[in-house]
Amino acid sequence: MEETENPRAPSLEPERSFGGHAIGDPFRRVVESAPYGMVVSDVAGRIVMVNPEAVKMFGHSAEEFLELRIEDLVPPRFRRGHDGLREGFHRAPESRPMGAGRDLFACRRGGMEFPVEIALTPLDMGDGPFVLSSIVDITRRKRAEEELVRYAKKLERSNAELEGFASIASHDLQEPLRKIRMMGERLVALCEAELGDQGRDYLGRMIRAGDNMHRLIRDLLAFSRVGMRDGGFRRLPLAEPVRDALSTLEMVIEEAGAEIEVDDLPEAEADESQMRQLFQNLIGNALKFRRPGVVPRVTIRGGIIEAEEGGRVRLEVCDNGIGFDEQYHDQIFEIFRRLHGKTEFEGTGIGLAICKKIVERHDGRIHARSLPGEGATFIVELPKQQKASNDQSPSHR
Known part of the structure; x- marks a missing residue:
């Protein structure tokens, strides 16, 4: 049967392929259709077969490959001693999978280096050993890893800046x-009679504005510290x-005059101070948005929802307050987002954003269900056991 020449990589002569043994059609088809580069070399390192992906990857033609040794695909800085490694492999041939813990590089036509993963498979065609090198160009992956490292360093700098902000905000x-508020209170105490109604009103506004600013700074400080x-x-x-x-x-x-009910709650691996802040914010939120003339009722309950992979716990904080339209269920967790005016309910609009940040730090999720006038249920799901990467402090593992 007459063979058809592959337009991407001309077929190799059988005599040059495996010491005079013809390459079997099934093997040839597997090699030529592989989605990664494949190079077959003999014990002396001479290349005897390549597939189209290797031609694309290295830039040599199929004919040029047959004039090369495997060392010609290695960057010059790594060639010294490579023949010894090759000979050692042939003395004790054993398949080596990709990702064997080594940083490997190859060399394109023209000398450009690029990172690769290589798997080695020994072949025995009867008259001598050969090795099949399966090669994957991991340039894109390495670039992504480097970008991830840069992003991590940028994140570290951002966290350091947040720590600096926390220090500034706290002092x-x-x-x-504090001095502005103190002086305002002194003026009220010492000069209230002389101030008149308008003066007392202005001072009262100033003191209330100071109180609001104090709460805002306190909540911003709490928000900035969650990730630390x-x-x-x-x-x-x-x-x-x-x-x-x-x-x-x-x-x-x-x-x-609220009624609080706490059911049995599960255990979980968590940051105690942040869990305290989470529940304080959620319960405080339920008490704040209560319905006029209705006794506030808040129920905290929980349980285990998944047993596999360490399990997950589910916590619910339910109230009978004013509720909200669920079309805003995502917006309520955004910082400074308020569904009601400041004149209706006090607050900075940061409390639920802090809750979300705490839950995300614990590799969990938080969402809410509600109907206007029928209360709200805030649902928190957390892993029972944290991944080691969430906190590397050995004293807490």
Whole structure:
């Protein structure tokens, strides 16, 4: 049967291929159709067969390949000693898979280096050993990895800048604000009679603005610190941070006349201080957006929803408050996003954004269900066990 010449890589003469043995059609078809470069060489390193992908990858024609040794595909800086490695492989031939923990490079026609992964497979055609080199150009992957490293370094710089902001917000911004509020309060105490109604109104506005600014700085500081390592992750009964959050909110709960119910909660590997902040924000949110004339009821419940791969826990904070239209279910977690005016409900619009950031730091997700006038349910899903990359502090593993 007459063979048809491959337009991408001319067929090789059988005599040059495997020491006079014809290449079997099935083997030839496998090699020529492989989606990565394949090069067959003999014990002396002479190349005896290549496929079209290798021709594209290295830039040599099929005929040029037959005049090369395998060392010619290695960058000059790595060629010294390569023949010894080749001979060692033939003395103890054993398949070597790709990704064997080595950084490898090849050399295109013209001398350009590029990163590769190579798998070696010994072949025995009866009259001598050969080796099949399967080669993948990983230039794009390496570029993506380098870009990821650059992004990680950029993220580290951003976190450092956030730490700097936290320091400024905790002192340099709050200290002058405290002085403004203090001087305003002194003026009210010492000069209230002389100020008149308009003066007292102006001072009252100034003091209230100072209080609002203080809350805003405090919440921005809390938001900026979420991504920084705090107490680290540990196995935690989630009832503990709920109890602490309720203790912090005790006065608010009493003033609202709220009824709080806490069901049995599971354990999870979590940052205790951030879990406390999460529940404090969610419960505080439920108390803030209560319906007038209705006794506020807040229920905290949870359970395990997935048992495989370490499992996941589900937590719900349910209330009977004013609720919201679910078309805004994503927007409520955006920083500074408010569905109600400041005159209706106090707040900075940061609390739920902090919740989302805390949950995401724990490799979890948070969402909400609600109907206007029928309350809201905030749902948090967390892994029971954190991945090691989330917190590298050995004291907390």
